[in-house]
Every structure is written in C-alpha cells, then in structure tokens.
Amino acid sequence: MTAQPAQSPKRATTFAEWLDALAPSVFIWPSVLIILLLAIFPLFVSLYLSFAQVNLVSGGYEVKFVGWKNYEKIFQGSQQRNFFGRWSDELNFLGLPGAPDWIGWAVMAVLTVFLAVMLVSHLRRRQYSPIQLIGGIIGTVALTVLVRVFTVWLVAPSGAMAGTWFEEQYWLSILLPVLTAVGSANVLGIAGLFWRVVTVAFTLALAYLFVITFGADGLPGGTVVTLIFVFGGITTQYLLGLGLALLVTQNLPGKRFFRIIFLLPMLITPVGVGFLFRMMADTLLGPLSPLWQLAGLSNYSWVETANGARLAILITDTWQWTPFMFIILLAALEGVSTEPLEAALVDGANRWQLFRFVVLPEILPVTVTLLLIRMIEAFKIVDLPRIMTRGGPGTATESITLYAFNQWKASTSSIGFSSASAYLLLLLVTFCALVLVNIVRRRVLEAFA
Amino acid sequence: MICLRQPSMKLKALALLISILALTFGVGITSAQDGIVVDILTFTGPQIAEPLQRHAPEFAAMNAGVQINVVTVPFSDLYQTVLTDQATGTNSYDVFVFAPQWMGDYVVPGYLEPLDAYLEADAAIAWDDVAGFFRDFSSTYEGSTYTIPLDGDFHMVYYRTDVLEQLGMTPPATWDEYLAIAEAAHGTDMNGDGEGDYGSCIGKARGEQGYWFIHSIASGFLQSQGTSQGGFFDTETFMPLVNNAGFIRALEIYQATNAFGPAEELNIGVGDTRSLFTAGRCALTLDWGDIGSLSVGEGSAVKDLVGAVILPGSSQVLDRATGELVTCDDTTCPHHVNGVNHAPFAAFGGWSGGISAAAPQEVKDVAYAYLSYVSQPAQSNVDVTIGATGFNPYRVSQFEGADAWIAAGFSEAGAANYLGAIRDSLNSPNMMLDLRIPQNQRYQGVVLDTVLSQFLAGEFTAAEAAAEIEMQWQEITDEIGLDAQLAAYRATLGIAGGE
Numbered sequence: 001m002t003a004q005p006a007q008s009p010k011r012a013t014t015f016a017e018w019l020d021a022l023a024p025s026v027f028i029w030p031s032v033l034i035i036l037l038l039a040i041f042p043l044f045v046s047l048y049l050s051f052a053q054v055n056l057v058s059g060g061y062e063v064k065f066v067g068w069k070n071y072e073k074i075f076q077g078s079q080q081r082n083f084f085g086r087w088s089d090e091l092n093f094l095g096l097p098g099a100p101d102w103i104g105w106a107v108m109a110v111l112t113v114f115l116a117v118m119l120v121s122h123l124r125r126r127q128y129s130p131i132q133l134i135g136g137i138i139g140t141v142a143l144t145v146l147v148r149v150f151t152v153w154l155v156a157p158s159g160a161m162a163g164t165w166f167e168e169q170y171w172l173s174i175l176l177p178v179l180t181a182v183g184s185a186n187v188l189g190i191a192g193l194f195w196r197v198v199t200v201a202f203t204l205a206l207a208y209l210f211v212i213t214f215g216a217d218g219l220p221g222g223t224v225v226t227l228i229f230v231f232g233g234i235t236t237q238y239l240l241g242l243g244l245a246l247l248v249t250q251n252l253p254g255k256r257f258f259r260i261i262f263l264l265p266m267l268i269t270p271v272g273v274g275f276l277f278r279m280m281a282d283t284l285l286g287p288l289s290p291l292w293q294l295a296g297l298s299n300y301s302w303v304e305t306a307n308g309a310r311l312a313i314l315i316t317d318t319w320q321w322t323p324f325m326f327i328i329l330l331a332a333l334e335g336v337s338t339e340p341l342e343a344a345l346v347d348g349a350n351r352w353q354l355f356r357f358v359v360l361p362e363i364l365p366v367t368v369t370l371l372l373i374r375m376i377e378a379f380k381i382v383d384l385p386r387i388m389t390r391g392g393p394g395t396a397t398e399s400i401t402l403y404a405f406n407q408w409k410a411s412t413s414s415i416g417f418s419s420a421s422a423y424l425l426l427l428l429v430t431f432c433a434l435v436l437v438n439i440v441r442r443r444v445l446e447a448f449a
Numbered sequence: 450m451i452c453l454r455q456p457s458m459k460l461k462a463l464a465l466l467i468s469i470l471a472l473t474f475g476v477g478i479t480s481a482q483d484g485i486v487v488d489i490l491t492f493t494g495p496q497i498a499e500p501l502q503r504h505a506p507e508f509a510a511m512n513a514g515v516q517i518n519v520v521t522v523p524f525s526d527l528y529q530t531v532l533t534d535q536a537t538g539t540n541s542y543d544v545f546v547f548a549p550q551w552m553g554d555y556v557v558p559g560y561l562e563p564l565d566a567y568l569e570a571d572a573a574i575a576w577d578d579v580a581g582f583f584r585d586f587s588s589t590y591e592g593s594t595y596t597i598p599l600d601g602d603f604h605m606v607y608y609r610t611d612v613l614e615q616l617g618m619t620p621p622a623t624w625d626e627y628l629a630i631a632e633a634a635h636g637t638d639m640n641g642d643g644e645g646d647y648g649s650c651i652g653k654a655r656g657e658q659g660y661w662f663i664h665s666i667a668s669g670f671l672q673s674q675g676t677s678q679g680g681f682f683d684t685e686t687f688m689p690l691v692n693n694a695g696f697i698r699a700l701e702i703y704q705a706t707n708a709f710g711p712a713e714e715l716n717i718g719v720g721d722t723r724s725l726f727t728a729g730r731c732a733l734t735l736d737w738g739d740i741g742s743l744s745v746g747e748g749s750a751v752k753d754l755v756g757a758v759i760l761p762g763s764s765q766v767l768d769r770a771t772g773e774l775v776t777c778d779d780t781t782c783p784h785h786v787n788g789v790n791h792a793p794f795a796a797f798g799g800w801s802g803g804i805s806a807a808a809p810q811e812v813k814d815v816a817y818a819y820l821s822y823v824s825q826p827a828q829s830n831v832d833v834t835i836g837a838t839g840f841n842p843y844r845v846s847q848f849e850g851a852d853a854w855i856a857a858g859f860s861e862a863g864a865a866n867y868l869g870a871i872r873d874s875l876n877s878p879n880m881m882l883d884l885r886i887p888q889n890q891r892y893q894g895v896v897l898d899t900v901l902s903q904f905l906a907g908e909f910t911a912a913e914a915a916a917e918i919e920m921q922w923q924e925i926t927d928e929i930g931l932d933a934q935l936a937a938y939r940a941t942l943g944i945a946g947g948e
Contacts, residue, residue: 053928056532056536056554056558061536073924077924078920078921078924082899219908282713283712283713284711284712284713284717284725285713285721285724285725299712300712301711301712301713301715301716303713303715303716304712304713304715306906389655389716390654390655390656390657390716391655391656391902392654392655392656392715392716392902392906393655393715393716393902393905393906394902394903394904394905394906394907394908395899395902395903395908396906406656406895406899407895409525409894411888411890411891411895412529412532413888413891413928413929414891414895
C-alpha cells in the first residue's frame with residue numbers, strides 16, 4: 001500500500017472531505033446495484049430453472065430440481081432432432097456419423113485449412129519455446145484428465161462418497177475439469193493457444209453439424225436454422241447497406257429523399273413487417289396475388305418448401321435491417337477524411353483501389369462493431385418466423401428462440417426446458433461474439449491496415 | 450386566442466388530482482354499494498364474449514342489486530390467467546368461461562365448484578335438453594358436473610351441394626369417398642370466375658387448429674365402442690393410440706388431401722379456409738359448426754349451396770390388442786351405420802362456464818343463476834343461430850325446430866340438412882371426446898402439432914411420425930406420472946375407479 005504513495009488518492013483529513021470523497025459512490029452505487037440485480041437475478045433464476053421442472057399444484061407452484069434432465073433431452077433425448085437436427089447414422093470415413101455431400105466436404109476442407117493456417121500463424125507469431133509448448137499442452141491435458149477422473153470418482157452414485165453431499169453432483173465433474181483446463185493453460189503460459197484450439201474445435205463442430213444436416217438423410221434443426229438466419233441475413237444486409245450508403249454518398253439528385261426512404265423499414269415493428277410480408281408472400285389471398293397469377297405462380301407457395309420459407313424470412317429480415325447497416329455505414333463513409341483520398345487520386349489510383357486501400361480500412365472498425373450488434377440481435381430472431389410461418393413447414397424455420405417459446409407456451413411445467421434451450425442459445429451467441437471480437441476483428445484489422 | 454387569466458399549473462394539477470380521486474372513490478363506493486358483483490373471465494372474442502356481455506344488462510334488470518362484469522384476455526393467455534389467478538390465491542374472477550379441455554388442470558387442484566346440487570334444483574335450465582354427450586361427458590369430471598355448456602363444438606364435413614350434384618356424387622360417408630370427391634372436384638371452376646378451384650380446404654397451419662383435424666380423421670378408426678372407450682390412450686395401459694395401423698392410415702389420408710387443396714394449405718388456419726369456402730373456392734371442408742351460419746351470412750357466395758354431414762368414418766377399425774385394422778361388424782363396431790364406423794370428434798369441446806370454488810357463497814349463487822340464464826333454451830336457441838356469438842348447437846331442441854334457423858337466413862332444405870348433420874353427430878353414442886387430462890396442451894399443442902407439421906412437410910414418413918408422437922407422448926407421461934395421468938384419463942371418460 002505504501003509503495004506507491006503518489007498514486008493513492010489524497011487522504012481525507014476532515015469529515016467533510018471524507019463525505020466529499022464518498023459522494024460519487026453514494027450516488028452511483030444504488031443505480032449500479034439495481035441494474036446488477038435486474039440483470040443478474042433473472043440470469044441466475046433462469047439458470048436454476050433450466051435444471052428444474054415447475055409444477056402447478058393446489059395453492060401455488062413447486063419447483064422440482066431435475067438435474068441435467070432438460071439438457072439431456074436436448075443433447076441425446078427426444079429433442080435432439082428439433083434442436084440440432086437429424087443426420088445419417090452411418091459412419092463416414094472419418095468415423096463420424098453423418099453423410100455430407102461433396103459441397104459439404106469441400107466447405108469443411110476449406111474451413112479446416114483456413115483454421116489450421118490461423119493456428120500455425122499464431123504459433124509463429126508468439127514464438128513459444130518448444131519446451132513451453134510441449135510442456136504446456138501435456139500439462140494442461142494431463143491435469144484436466146486427472147481432475148476429470150477424480151471428480152467422476154467423487155460424484156459416482158453409490159461410489160466412495162456415497163451418502164455425502166458429493167454423490168450425484170454431476171455438475172462438479174464438468175465444472176471442475178473445465179476450470180482446471182482454463183487455469184492450467186493460463187499458468188503454463190499457453191492461454192492464447194488454448195482458446196484458439198477451443199475456438200477451432202467449436203467452429204469445426206458447428207460447421208460439421210451444418211453440413212451433415214444438409215447432407216444425405218439430414219434435416220436442419222433449430223441451431224442450424226438460426227445460424228442460417230444470422231449469417232445469411234447479416235451478410236446480405238451488410239453488402240446491401242454498404243452499396244446503398246456508397247450510392248447516397250455520391251452526389252446524386254434526390255439523395256436526401258432516399259436517405260429517409262431507406263430508413264423507413266427500420267422504424268416499423270417487426271411483427272408488422274412479418275404480417276406485411278406474410279400477406280405479400282401469400283400467392284392465394286394476398287394483395288399481390290394478381291401479380292403472382294399473371295406470372296403463373298398462383299399455385300406456388302413460398303412456404304411450401306423448407307428453403308422457400310427460409311428465403312421468405314431472410315428477404316423480410318433483410319428488408320427490415322438493411323437500413324440499420326445503411327445508416328451507420330453512411331455515417332462512417334461520410335467521416336472518411338478527404339486528404340488520403342485526394343493523395344491517392346493524385347497518385348493515379350482507380351476507383352476500386354480507392355475503395356480497397358483507403359475507404360475500407362477506415363470503415364473497418366465500424367463494420368466489426370456493426371456486425372457484432374446485428375449478430376447478437378439476429379440470434380434472437382423470433383417475430384418473423386412466428387408470424388410468417390409459425391416455424392413451418394415442419395420445423396424448417398423454427399429458430400431456437402421460437403422453439404423455446406413454443407415449448408413454454410403450452411405448459412408452465414416446460415419453463416425449465418425452455419430455459420435450458422435459451423441457455424444453450426446464450427452459449428452459442430457468446431461464443432460467436434467472442435470469436436468475432438477477439439479473432440476476426442484483429443485479423444481483419446491486421447490484414448487491411 | 451389569448452386567454453386573459455390562466456389558472457396556474459399547480460391549480461390545474463390539483464383540480465385534476467381531486468377529480469381523479471373523486472372518480473376512483475366514487476366508482477369504488479357505487480360498486481361496493483350495489484350488492485353482488487360477478488366477474489366473468491373469458492377470451493377477447495368478440496365471439497363468446499359478445500352474448501355474455503349482451504345478456505348481462507337483461508339479467509341485472511331482472512335481479513335487483515346484481516352486476517355482471519365480463520373481463521376478457523387474449524385466447525392464448527386465458528389458460529394461464531385462470532391458473533395464475535387461482536394458484537396465487539388472487540381470486541379476482543368468479544366465473545371462468547373456458548375450454549373443457551383444461552378442466553383436468555382446474556378440477557384436480559380444486560379450483561372449480563361442483564354444480565350437481567344447483568342443477569338438481571334448477572328446472573329452467575332444462576338440463577335434459579342438453580345433448581347427452583355434453584351433459585354426461587363434456588361437463589363432468591369423475592362423475593361430478595363442473596361446467597355449464599354454452600356452446601357445442603364438434604367437427605363436421607361441409608360440401609357444396611351444387612358441385613356434388615354436377616359430379617353425380619353423394620356426400621362422403623368414408624374418408625376414401627371424401628378423397629374421391631376432392632379429386633373429382635379439384636381444378637374445376639366452382640365460383641364462376643374462370644379459375645380452377647380446390648377439392649378440399651383444411652386449415653393445416655402449425656400453431657393453429659391443424660392438429661385437431663387429424664383426430665377428426667382418425668376417430669373413425671380408433672374409437673368404435675362408444676364415447677367411454679376414448680380415442681387417445683388405452684384405458685388400461687395408457688399406451689398412446691397413435692403407433693398403430695388406424696392412426697397411420699389417418700395420417701396418410703390427411704396427407705393425401707394436400708394434393709387437392711391450395712398450395713398455401715400448410716400455412717393457413719380455419720379463418721382462411723372459412724373465407725375460401727364461403728367465397729365458393731372449395732368443394733369440401735372440415736370445420737366446427739361455424740360454416741353453417743357463415744354460409745348464410747353477409748358476403749357469402751355459397752348461400753343455400755352448402756350441405757353438412759357427420760364426420761366420415763371407416764369400414765375398418767383398430768383392434769387394440771393387435772394394433773391392426775379389422776373389418777367392421779356388430780361386435781367390432783356396435784354403432785356402425787351401413788358397415789361404417791363414425792366417431793364424430795368433439796374437438797375443443799365447446800365453451801363452458803365454471804364457477805370458482807373460492808368465490809363467496811352468495812356470489813356463487815348469482816354466478817350459477819347467470820350461467821343457467823345464458824344456457825336456457827329461451828336465450829341459447831336464438832344465440833346459436835347467430836354467427837357472431839360463436840355459439841354452436843348443443844341442445845336437442847336446437848335441431849328439432851328449424852324456425853329460428855330459417856329466421857337467421859337458412860332455406861328450409863338448408864336448415865334441415867345442417868340440423869340433420871348436427872343431430873347425427875350429437876345423437877351418436879360414439880362421439881369422441883377431446884383430450885382433457887392434465888397438461889393436454891403439451892401432448893396436443895406441442896408434440897402432436899409439431900410432429901404432424903413435420904410429417905406434412907415431408908420430414909417424416911407416416912410410420913416414423915406415429916412412432917415419434919408415441920415416444921414423445923410417453924416421455925411427457927413419464928414426467929408427470931403414468932398412474933396420475935391414467936386415473937385422470939379414466940375420470941374424463943367417466944370410467945369408475947381410477948385404477
């Protein structure tokens with residue numbers, strides 16, 4: 001404490017000064033506490049609910065702890081098909097279930113190569129000594145396995161600790177090894193590598209899930225459907241938004257008018273947009289049905305096929321959210337300083353080079369933030385599929401949020417299961433957001449800057 | 450305009466505050482003075498809530514010091530609102546007008562008052578006039594009566610009389626005949642606009658009413674020994690009656706109707722099929738009683754061109770021991786008509802009124818008197834002929850006299866035909882009860898609805914869908930407890946002794 005007297009706050013000498021020093025905390029803490037309570041209380045209650053079943057009984061309700069049952073139902077029980085999807089049971093040459101088609105294999109191959117290059121470049125950049133690298137890996141793996149074996153022994157039903165609190169506390173056998181892995185990777189100095197390996201494994205697993213549910217005998221579940229909405233949606237919206245913003249920054253006639261027109265869709269409530277597009281997509285009774293009939297499409301329905309329904313929702317989502325991309329990218333583009341542009345022009349750069357080497361690097365930080373916000377938001381998509389297709393046909397457009405909602409609305413006792421689904425979504429969002437922020441963002445900035 | 454003197458803001462605010470206080474207390478005092486207030490909870494409607502609100506002033510005029518309030522919530526909130534009100538002990542409502550399907554969830558924890566004593570002392574309600582199915586099954590639980598039926602809900606098949614005449618076909622008695630008519634009529638122009646129209650329109654959308662229609666088709670295969678046999682589970686083992694030849698056949702028929710309907714069929718509900726049918730675009734449809742009064746209503750293109758018939762049946766019924774279909778005879782289906790087993794499905798079960806057990810005695814008395822008043826033939830026999838009430842016939846006298854129906858716009862032949870179909874259904878001793886066990890919404894609204902929709906979208910074969918429903922239904926049963934569910938199921942079917 002006394003080592004750095006210069007940096008410690010000035011000591012209060014009188015009561016009044018002490019009060020003065022305290023004042024900021026007195027003013028801030030109540031609101032901080034309230035916000036923390038509002039944010040954290042539901043988080044913990046719903047976490048607890050995801051391990052429970054709620055039953056209505058005479059005079060109230062009871063919350064029954066059921067352990068991992070809700071999660072088991074999703075990972076290996078009756079709901080696996082709806083949550084993750086369905087795939088071929090036959091083992092492929094990798095010894096894994098699922099039969100991706102050649103496009104699927106190609107996607108996996110490209111992704112694997114890309115991730116491998118990323119890992120290797122990380123190793124090169126960090127220049128671990130061989131001892132640190134090998135020791136770190138072996139140490140982390142060994143410690144984790146050790147703790148895992150120990151905790152499994154500890155919590156085994158009617159095992160050595162039978163009758164004590166430890167019996168059947170399965171969460172210990174998962175939480176402790178995970179903490180050990182994180183901790184030992186940090187202590188042994190390979191934390192960067194550790195997180196990259198986790199990321200790579202998670203990404204590959206998601207991608208594999210994607211390609212097998214689109215492969216032979218496959219059927220995409222809520223997770224894959226949500227990922228389609230998220231990544232299909234934000235890619236299209238970003239490109240369109242960027243294009244529109246570039247157009248509006250040109251000195252075209254009526255650009256002020258278009259600036260407002262392009263913003264309108266964002267101001268409409270998503271439920272309203274859902275109904276609007278549901279009516280327009282209705283080839284039978286909708287306001288556009290004369291047009292569909294003229295085109296000879298009166299006996300075609302968007303929502304008849306799985307991909308048609310997904311496309312209809314993607315189009316609607318794009319219509320609604322492109323303005324958000326547009327307005328922020330427009331602000332970023334207008335903030336691009338003119339000196340480098342002029343200098344580049346003098347040097348003889350063409351339009352593409354101007355964009356690629358001057359404009360793009362300047363708007364990249366905004367881009368990454370924009371994508372992050374949109375991604376987090378898009379993962380929660382529920383209103384459009386709920387209104388437009390009700391998750392159908394079948395479960396082709398049932399996002400995870402809609403799935404959790406559908407489970408809950410029928411019965412109070414399913415609220416625990418719904419919480420479990422929602423928590424898995426939270427995990428997925430957190431993972432994707434972390435990947436974007438920590439890895440994609442830095443690499444993109446390095447590549448372009 | 451410039452005001453010379455403006456009262457200060459403070460004065461204005463004070464005046465506002467005083468008037469608000471006066472209003473609040475004033476209202477509070479008047480309603481407290483007025484004796485007995487009965488609060489009725491139902492859904493937003495406007496149907497169902499409309500007749501309840503319309504009769505309230507009449508009833509209050511006849512009974513001094515009585516006030517009837519009708520409170521409405523959206524349909525999707527009604528089930529939970531009743532549960533929350535009772536489970537938390539709030540008890541803001543004295544009467545619930547709800548779907549009898551939820552009865553198990555309300556009766557078991559003791560939320561509803563048994564009405565047997567009231568009914569015995571009440572001659573005006575003409576209880577014997579209420580069709581046997583609603584009197585003995587729909588309004589009872591474990592032998593006691595808990596609700597007063599206000600509405601009769603069951604599915605029928607509606608057809609276009611002119612289209613069938615043109616085709617030289619008779620109304621369908623079996624589902625194979627239904628498919629044959631749909632196929633023959635599909636693509637022909639039925640409303641004179643030069644466009645091909647549809648053979649069969651069924652609202653199959655997920656999250657709407659689609660899952661009720663599958664049991665309208667399956668009922669004829671699954672239930673043959675009368676209402677108390679039940680059509681959802683085995684009454685001894687509680688095995689779901691889905692993974693068998695009868696239900697799989699019903700799934701195949703349901704899917705086969707896709708080919709003769711609009712392309713949008715998987716995404717439309719009964720609201721849309723009713724518009725399509727009354728616009729003259731469908732030869733056949735499957736619906737509750739509403740089509741009857743809608744077809745003679747404003748904007749209908751099919752006035753006097755609509756016939757109704759009891760739900761088609763099957764000449765083969767399920768043998769529960771083997772899970773296979775057997776041919777209908779006097780033993781396998783004692784209620785058969787010309788060798789065809791009909792089991793009209795009382796989907797949803799008809800809006801009914803129950804009284805909160807937690808209400809004070811004098812309020813219960815008035816509440817009962819009001820439910821009885823709305824249900825009495827003098828009121829209800831008129832209400833059921835008006836499309837806007839949402840009430841469908843449930844009394845014998847309602848299909849005996851055609852006068853009220855003709856006054857409502859039916860032709861004599863049309864009324865005779867519509868009422869004949871209702872009579873055939875209501876008189877059937879083999880009417881199939883909708884599922885009323887606790888948490889039935891999870892069985893039907895979630896599992897059946899989802900898997901059925903997956904099946905119609907081609908994600909499952911019929912056999913896979915049947916196996917999937919069975920597996921997920923059993924999972925729910927295991928979670929809630931098999932013995933409790935079996936006892937509840939037997940109680941809804943009026944089988945004595947839980948086990």
